[in-house]
Amino acid sequence: MSEITTDQVAHLANLARIALTPEEIDKLTGELSVIIDSIAKVSQVATADVPATSHPIPLTNVFRPDVIGDTLSQEEALSGAPEHDGSRFKVSAILGEEQ
Template sequence: MSEITPDVVTHLAQLARIALTPDEIQTLTGELGAIVDNVAKVSEVATPDVPATSHPIPLSNVFRDDVPGVTLTTEEALAGAPEHDGSRFIVSAILGEEQ
């Protein structure tokens, strides 16, 4: 049986700054006790020869290598821009605040 008592739940609630009613304390005492008991049962059967699994299906990274490729020159990038100053795009203010 677990060591979760109403006093333990009250103490944890105070540490977490959670206001609990006496009914909530009783309910949580039972629920947290059940959780601790179940974790203990799993710990009993989890032996060193059984590998831990965090996911039932093996996962692998599906991303490609990040290899730099051919990029646009400044002139090519600005060629289709409605407005530019030769090295940057010019964008008008959208909120009516000119800078």
């Protein structure tokens, strides 16, 4: 079995900003242990001589010319906002500081 614990799941939930309930954490801990056991086998064949593939079709140097295009209007930009002050998105007080 994988070594994943409820504390670990709670930590991951915090990193992922999901306020899981204790019941969900318990359930997920069990499920993830099973899933991780079954997927951990990737490391069996992933030897050092095998390069990683991050893009299925290799391309390089895909660029855009430095030319200004269309922007959203302020109204469009704010159209989906749960809350705004007419020009800016509004959020509750921030606890942590910028990184």
